[in-house]
Amino acid sequence: MDITRRGVLRAGGALAAGAGLSGLTACSGSGAAGDSGSGAAGSATKGEITVWSWAGPAAEMKALVPAFNAQYPDIKVTVQDIGNPAIWDKITTALAAGGSGLADVLHIGVDYLPGYVEKFPNGLADLSKLGANQYKDAFAQGMWATVAPKGGRVNALPWEANSAGFYYRADVFEQAGVDVKALDTWDDTVEAGKVIKAKTGKYLLGIDKPASQPDAANFFQMLLQLQGAFYFDLDGGITLDSPQAVRAMTLIKQLNDAGLVSDLSGGWNALISSIKAGTNAVVPWPTWFGGIIEETVPQEKGKWGVRLPPTVRRGGSNAATVNSTHLAIAGSSKQQAAAWKFVEFVLTRPENQVKIYKEKGIAPALIKAYEDPVFHAPSEFFSGQKKGEIFLNALEAPSPAYNYSADYARALKVVTDAQTKVLLKGADPAEVLKAAADQLGQQTGRKVVR
Numbered sequence: 001m002d003i004t005r006r007g008v009l010r011a012g013g014a015l016a017a018g019a020g021l022s023g024l025t026a027c028s029g030s031g032a033a034g035d036s037g038s039g040a041a042g043s044a045t046k047g048e049i050t051v052w053s054w055a056g057p058a059a060e061m062k063a064l065v066p067a068f069n070a071q072y073p074d075i076k077v078t079v080q081d082i083g084n085p086a087i088w089d090k091i092t093t094a095l096a097a098g099g100s101g102l103a104d105v106l107h108i109g110v111d112y113l114p115g116y117v118e119k120f121p122n123g124l125a126d127l128s129k130l131g132a133n134q135y136k137d138a139f140a141q142g143m144w145a146t147v148a149p150k151g152g153r154v155n156a157l158p159w160e161a162n163s164a165g166f167y168y169r170a171d172v173f174e175q176a177g178v179d180v181k182a183l184d185t186w187d188d189t190v191e192a193g194k195v196i197k198a199k200t201g202k203y204l205l206g207i208d209k210p211a212s213q214p215d216a217a218n219f220f221q222m223l224l225q226l227q228g229a230f231y232f233d234l235d236g237g238i239t240l241d242s243p244q245a246v247r248a249m250t251l252i253k254q255l256n257d258a259g260l261v262s263d264l265s266g267g268w269n270a271l272i273s274s275i276k277a278g279t280n281a282v283v284p285w286p287t288w289f290g291g292i293i294e295e296t297v298p299q300e301k302g303k304w305g306v307r308l309p310p311t312v313r314r315g316g317s318n319a320a321t322v323n324s325t326h327l328a329i330a331g332s333s334k335q336q337a338a339a340w341k342f343v344e345f346v347l348t349r350p351e352n353q354v355k356i357y358k359e360k361g362i363a364p365a366l367i368k369a370y371e372d373p374v375f376h377a378p379s380e381f382f383s384g385q386k387k388g389e390i391f392l393n394a395l396e397a398p399s400p401a402y403n404y405s406a407d408y409a410r411a412l413k414v415v416t417d418a419q420t421k422v423l424l425k426g427a428d429p430a431e432v433l434k435a436a437a438d439q440l441g442q443q444t445g446r447k448v449v450r
Contacts, residue, residue, distance in 0.1 A: 099332025213267030
C-alpha cells in the first residue's frame with residue numbers, strides 16, 4: 001500500500017494546483033499548449049516513449065514493461081518516478097510551455113484532469129482518435145463521463161477508482177449493542193453514535209477541525225458525493241451552498257454538537273494515531289484505506305468490519321466514487337500511437353490490473369478485473385467479509401461524473417474554512433456555505449448557481 005501517493009493526492013496536489021495552474025495560466029494567457037494538441041500519431045509498433053508517474057504506480061508500470069515488450073518489442077518504454085506532488089508542477093510547467101519537455105504518457109489524478117483540460121484545451125491528446133471509445137463501457141459507473149465529459153473527446157483512460165467506504169470497529173459496535181447493518185442513513189448513525197459514546201466512550205469519527213491540512217473536508221465531500229453533488233456543476237458553476245451541501249454540513253454540525261467528533265488536527269499523522277489509540281468507532285474513508293488500517297493495527301484482525309456508508313437521505317445512494325486516477329497522453333507527443341499501446345496494455349488488460357492490485361492495492365476502474373478470485377475472497381482482518389465485493393457493488397452502482405474544475409484548490413480552501421467555523425464556533429451551515437460560495441465566485445469569476 002502506497003501511503004505517500006494517496007496521502008498527498010488531494011492535499012499537496014490540490015495546493016499545487018491552486019498555486020501552479022492559476023499562476024501559470026496568468027503567465028501563459030489562454031494556454032500555450034493549444035498549438036500542440038494535434039501532436040503526431042507516429043507508429044503503433046515502434047518508437048520510444050516516456051511515462052511520468054510516482055512511487056508505487058510507477059514501479060508497477062516499470063514491472064509491466066517486459067510483458068509489454070513481448071508484444072511490442074520495438075517500443076522502448078521509460079517510466080519515470082517524478083514523485084507526488086512534484087509531478088503536478090512538472091506537468092503544469094510543461095503544458096504552459098506548449099508541451100515542451102512533457103512525457104508522452106502522464107498519470108493524472110481526478111482533481112487535476114479537468115483543470116489541465118480547462119486551462120490547456122489541447123495539452124492532452126484526444127484518445128478517441130486512437131481507439132479509446134471501444135472501452136467506453138469497460139469501466140466503473142461515472143468514469144467514462146469523467147474522462148469524456150462532452151461525450152466525444154476522450155482526455156484520458158481510467159486507472160484507479162476508489163469508492164466511499166465505512167470502516168468500523170465491529171467489537172465497539174458489539175459492545176455498545178448497536179447493529180451496524182441497521183444504519184440506513186446518517187441520521188440513524190448520529191443516534192447510534194450517541195449510544196456508542198455513552199456505552200464505550202468512543203467518538204463516532206474524527207475530523208481535522210481547524211483544517212490543518214487541505215484535505216480536512218474529505219468527509220464533507222463524501223457526503224456531497226453520496227448525494228450526487230459537488231462544489232461545481234458540470235458547466236463550472238459554483239454549487240457550494242446547494243441544498244445537498246447544506247444538508248452535508250448540517251449533519252457534520254449535528255455530529256459535532258452531540259460530542260461525537262474527535263479532533264484530528266495534524267492531518268494524516270493524527271488520523272493514524274487515532275486508529276492506533278482506538279479513538280473512533282468509524283473511519284469513513286474510501287476503498288484503499290482498508291489496507292492502511294490492516295497495516296496500522298494488524299493485531300486487531302477480526303475486530304474490524306467494512307460496509308458502504310449510510311445514505312445521506314433515506315432512500316438515497318450509498319455508492320460514490322470519491323477519487324480516481326487516470327493515464328493521459330500528451331498532445332505534444334510525437335509518439336501518440338505507441339503511447340496509446342502502452343496505456344491500453346496497462347489499463348484494459350484485466351491480468352495487469354489484478355497484478356497491480358495484488359502488489360499495491362490499487363483498486364482498478366476496469367470492471368472485468370473484478371472477475372479475479374482475489375476480489376471475492378473473505379478477509380480475515382475484516383471479520384470474514386468479502387471486502388472486494390462490497391466495493392465492487394459501489395463501482396457498479398449509478399454514479400455521476402464530478403467536475404473538479406481548475407479551481408478545486410480554491411474551493412477546498414473556502415470549504416475547509418467554512419467547516420472550521422461550524423465545528424469550532426458553532427456557525428450556521430447554510431450561512432457559512434453561502435458566504436463561501438460568494439467568496440469563491442469573487443475569486444474565480446464563476447457563476448454561483450442557486
